[in-house]
Amino acid sequence: MISHRVFGAGLIGGFVAGALLKRGQTVSVVARPQVRKKLEGGLLLTDLEGHQARVPSPDFAPQAPAPGDRAPDYLWLTVKCTSVIDAVPDLERHLGPGTVLICCQNGLGSEGPVKAAFPGNTVLRGMVAFNVAEPAPGHFHRGSGGSLIIEADPGVSELPAAVSSGLMPVELSTEMDAVLWAKLQLNLVNAVNALSDVPVRKMLGHRGYRRVFAACMRELLAVTGALGVALPRLTALPPTWLPRLLSQPDWLFTQIAKSMLEVDPTVRTSMWWDISQGKATEIDYLNGNVVAAGRRNGIPTPVNEHIIRLVKAAESEHHSPGLSPERLLQETGLD
Numbered sequence: 001m002i003s004h005r006v007f008g009a010g011l012i013g014g015f016v017a018g019a020l021l022k023r024g025q026t027v028s029v030v031a032r033p034q035v036r037k038k039l040e041g042g043l044l045l046t047d048l049e050g051h052q053a054r055v056p057s058p059d060f061a062p063q064a065p066a067p068g069d070r071a072p073d074y075l076w077l078t079v080k081c082t083s084v085i086d087a088v089p090d091l092e093r094h095l096g097p098g099t100v101l102i103c104c105q106n107g108l109g110s111e112g113p114v115k116a117a118f119p120g121n122t123v124l125r126g127m128v129a130f131n132v133a134e135p136a137p138g139h140f141h142r143g144s145g146g147s148l149i150i151e152a153d154p155g156v157s158e159l160p161a162a163v164s165s166g167l168m169p170v171e172l173s174t175e176m177d178a179v180l181w182a183k184l185q186l187n188l189v190n191a192v193n194a195l196s197d198v199p200v201r202k203m204l205g206h207r208g209y210r211r212v213f214a215a216c217m218r219e220l221l222a223v224t225g226a227l228g229v230a231l232p233r234l235t236a237l238p239p240t241w242l243p244r245l246l247s248q249p250d251w252l253f254t255q256i257a258k259s260m261l262e263v264d265p266t267v268r269t270s271m272w273w274d275i276s277q278g279k280a281t282e283i284d285y286l287n288g289n290v291v292a293a294g295r296r297n298g299i300p301t302p303v304n305e306h307i308i309r310l311v312k313a314a315e316s317e318h319h320s321p322g323l324s325p326e327r328l329l330q331e332t333g334l335d
Contacts, residue, residue: 001026002162005061005072005094007087009035011132011270012104013078015140016148018043019168021055028061028072030094036060038137047142048264051166064093071096074159076126077103080270081110081285088117095121102126102150106187106270107285108180124151125176127183129234131200131267142167143264146234151176175232181224182231185239187286188216190271191307194281195314197272197322201263207250208325212332214243215303220290226297235260271311278318283311306332 002025006017009031020027022045031039045053065071075094079087084105095101097120103111104126115123129146147169150156156172164170173179189200192213196203203209221240224231231239245257274281287304294301310331314321329335 002074002159003070003072004028004074004076005030006058006076006078007091007094008077008079008083009039010078010080011134011140012128013076014039014043014134014138015045015132015142016076016078016104016168017058018045018053018055018140019165020163021058022053022167023163023165025163028059030061030063030090041138044136044139045142045167046139047167048144048262049166053167061094063090071099073099075099075101077101077105077114079105080274081105081107081282082280084110085113088113092117097121100124100153100155104128104148105285106190106282107184108177108289110285122153122155124153124156125180126150127173127176127179129183129186131263131269133264133267135266141264143267145262147171149173149176149179173232178229178232179234181220181229182234182239184286184289185217185220185231185242186234188220188290188304189213190269191281191283191287191311192216192328193269194271194275194320195307195310195323195328196325197320199265200267200269201265204257204260204263205250205254206325207247207253208329210246210253211325211334212303212307212328214246215332215334216287216290216307217243217246219294219299219301219304222299223290223293223297223301226299227293272320275311275314275318275320281311281315283308283315287311303332303334 005028006013007030009029040057042056100122102124127149130142131144133141133143152172152174160170271281287307290304291301
């Protein structure tokens with residue numbers, strides 16, 4: 001029997017733990033006391049496609065396992081990019097020599113400290129292509145389509161068959177750098193959503209917001225083009241088509257982009273939640289990666305630079321500025 005330990009039981013960690021339990025896997029969770037209390041009554045998993053599952057509460061691993069406790073076969077690191085470095089000392093207590101770590105963070109490069117700290121373990125990157133919300137304590141809802149994609153490795157070739165389900169499709173990829181850049185292209189919406197202070201579906205209904213999102217994408221595509229990275233398709237349309245689609249008038253966009261609008265009407269991005277809760281955002285790992293790569297390759301990225309400035313100001317004030325489409329276009333130099 002494969003054993004899994006989920007380190008961090010936020011939105012992604014809670015959903016992953018529940019989906020693994022649904023597949024009959026042996027699962028333990030490392031979580032803060034307040035999160036443990038919330039999950040003790042079991043988990044409810046739902047998604048936009050109508051899948052639903054109730055699973056019992058997972059076992060909770062102690063912060064410091066006793067000597068001789070069996071280490072898990074897989075450790076899923078589901079904390080945010082901003083918490084990875086702080087998690088490294090605690091991770092060591094949960095690893096055995098054969099434990100495979102799967103780092104499920106947004107952006108690029110956050111797995112670096114984990115690889116450096118545990119050179120004897122296999123450390124793989126994971127990419128969660130879907131959005132998760134928590135409508136009620138212990139209820140984790142997958143509010144958009146997409147799979148959990150894991151970096152291919154001979155040691156995990158049988159993992160998708162063991163853990164994949166309708167609630168959480170799992171697949172492997174041999175082109176993980178390109179996959180993460182493609183996900184980053186989509187994740188550029190996070191900051192626009194955080195600055196708009198409206199749900200994602202409503203935000204996508206405004207051409208002004210979409211124009212800013214599209215401009216951020218164009219800068220990323222210029223960067224990946226300079227790097228020679230061929231982005232895989234994570235949506236119905238090729239990555240290079242998305243900025244043009246987003247820039248269309250509202251009436252046309254709603255006609256031809258129905259799949260992009262197949263998002264739960266209440267969903268907001270994790271960056272909005274971070275700002276609203278006074279937490280540090282992942283902006284440096286998202287838009288910041290575009291800017292940094294642009295500077296290294298002589299590619300201008302002014303819109304992403306403006307977005308970073310606006311998000312950091314919102315972080316310092318602990319709330320979204322609620323910028324209108326017109327104001328956000330002005331602030332980013334697009335109007």
